Amino acid sequence: MSTQTTRRDFIRTAFACLIPISIGCSWKQSRKPNIILIMADDLGYGDIGCYGSDTIKTPHLDALAKGGLLFTDYYANAPVCSPTRAALLTGRYQQRSGLEGVIYVRGETRQTGMDPSEITFANGLKNNGYATGLFGKWHLGYRKKYNPVHQGFDEFKGYVSGNIDYHSHYDNAGIFDWWHNLEQVKEEGYCTDLITRHTIAFIKKHKDRPFCAYVPYETPHCPYQGPKDEPERFPDTDFTYEGKRPDQKNAYKEMIESMDAGIGHIVKTVTDLGLEKETFIFFCSDNGAVGKVGSNGSLRGQKGSLWEGGIRVPAIAYWPGTIPANLKTDVPAMSMDLFPTLLALTRTSHEGIPPLDGIDFTPLWTQTRFDPHRTLFWRYRNQKAVRQGKWKLLINHDKPHLFDLFKDPQEAQDLIDQHPQVAAELHDQLDAWETDVLHRVELKTT
Numbered sequence: 001m002s003t004q005t006t007r008r009d010f011i012r013t014a015f016a017c018l019i020p021i022s023i024g025c026s027w028k029q030s031r032k033p034n035i036i037l038i039m040a041d042d043l044g045y046g047d048i049g050c051y052g053s054d055t056i057k058t059p060h061l062d063a064l065a066k067g068g069l070l071f072t073d074y075y076a077n078a079p080v081c082s083p084t085r086a087a088l089l090t091g092r093y094q095q096r097s098g099l100e101g102v103i104y105v106r107g108e109t110r111q112t113g114m115d116p117s118e119i120t121f122a123n124g125l126k127n128n129g130y131a132t133g134l135f136g137k138w139h140l141g142y143r144k145k146y147n148p149v150h151q152g153f154d155e156f157k158g159y160v161s162g163n164i165d166y167h168s169h170y171d172n173a174g175i176f177d178w179w180h181n182l183e184q185v186k187e188e189g190y191c192t193d194l195i196t197r198h199t200i201a202f203i204k205k206h207k208d209r210p211f212c213a214y215v216p217y218e219t220p221h222c223p224y225q226g227p228k229d230e231p232e233r234f235p236d237t238d239f240t241y242e243g244k245r246p247d248q249k250n251a252y253k254e255m256i257e258s259m260d261a262g263i264g265h266i267v268k269t270v271t272d273l274g275l276e277k278e279t280f281i282f283f284c285s286d287n288g289a290v291g292k293v294g295s296n297g298s299l300r301g302q303k304g305s306l307w308e309g310g311i312r313v314p315a316i317a318y319w320p321g322t323i324p325a326n327l328k329t330d331v332p333a334m335s336m337d338l339f340p341t342l343l344a345l346t347r348t349s350h351e352g353i354p355p356l357d358g359i360d361f362t363p364l365w366t367q368t369r370f371d372p373h374r375t376l377f378w379r380y381r382n383q384k385a386v387r388q389g390k391w392k393l394l395i396n397h398d399k400p401h402l403f404d405l406f407k408d409p410q411e412a413q414d415l416i417d418q419h420p421q422v423a424a425e426l427h428d429q430l431d432a433w434e435t436d437v438l439h440r441v442e443l444k445t446t
């Protein structure tokens with residue numbers, strides 16, 4: 001038996017043993033739970049302590065993992081920012097909203113965005129009486145008509161670009177990018193700290209009613225700037241995309257540790273208000289790390305690729321009293337699963353919401369066994385991928401590869417010649433999926 005097999009058996013056994021049958025009933029009798037959905041930007045599979053980093057210290061995220069559920073096989077819907085966010089918000093493959101690629105700060109995609117007619121999880125929860133707020137990165141359209149306040153959020157404080165200077169808040173085109181709803185506002189502060197501070201203010205303001213805070217941090221996306229660095233980006237000033245710190249890895253560590261401290265403050269606020277058992281906290285990343293500064297653990301590939309390192313990312317669910325502590329699951333989950341999951345745990349009606357591609361993963365803690373037997377698909381530029389059970393078909397620049405992810409999560413052993421029938425069946429499913437999601441859809445980004 002391989003080490004990998006042993007580890008997986010442990011996870012499954014632990015999972016089966018630790019969940020009391022009665023779990024999952026307690027919250028149904030109480031008020032509707034609050035939601036705090038935190039997403040890091042370009043955080044890799046090996047970038048935090050509970051996923052194996054021994055250089056970056058993340059005690060607060062580690063505590064969430066220890067007190068809740070850690071996903072070993074959580075996937076971003078895309079290996080880059082905008083499409084993952086479109087899928088997270090809509091609960092559907094991003095192709096259905098035309099957003100297969102990044103919305104860039106320059107060029108024609110700057111004029112496009114997620115159509116306000118799309119239904120987001122914020123729309124759903126708002127209709128169910130929730131206060132909804134977004135604090136951090138949007139990246140689903142620069143124009144005001146694409147602003148989060150038109151997509152179900154009562155309140156938006158943050159930026160609409162892919163990245164901003166953490167101190168001056170100018171984007172990579174030298175355009176000022178810090179907003180309160182539809183207005184640009186000047187605010188002093190390190191981006192990470194501002195996001196934390198506004199999230200805490202929102203929680204305190206709405207402590208007596210159900211609230212949903214979507215908290216997409218900028219960390220650890222470039223420019224690589226720590227809390228004590230100088231601002232670099234201003235109009236008519238020369239600056240670089242990645243920033244001027246020569247020791248990028250040190251800056252990267254400072255950025256993640258700063259975010260971890262912020263998450264600690266958010267959790268402490270929830271606890272101090274006595275809302276810990278009434279609040280579902282979820283943490284994830286939007287795609288894999290940039291390999292030269294970050295870590296994707298032992299996974300192959302990085303941000304931008306459909307190798308596991310580009311799409312398999314950290315994810316933690318924390319809800320004391322409902323989700324048992326010290327759980328791990330290897331059931332695959334994906335960005336687009338959050339919408340149906342949030343609908344389920346807030347008991348929100350699906351009325352008026354189109355069919356979702358994601359699935360409700362609350363059975364991970366309400367049932368002793370949960371295996372949805374589904375197939376997951378990715379498409380980005382000249383890459384396509386399919387995962388079903390242990391199998392992953394990867395088509396990279398028209399070249400197909402087949403991997404057994406149970407035995408080989410590093411994707412080192414191509415089994416396409418040994419199992420041509422498996423590859424052919426997955427390819428057929430991929431073709432059918434592409435026909436489905438691209439039916440009548442005009443892609444705005446690629």
Ligand SMILES: [Ca+2]
Pocket residue numbers: 041042080081221286287
């Ligand atoms: Ca990203």
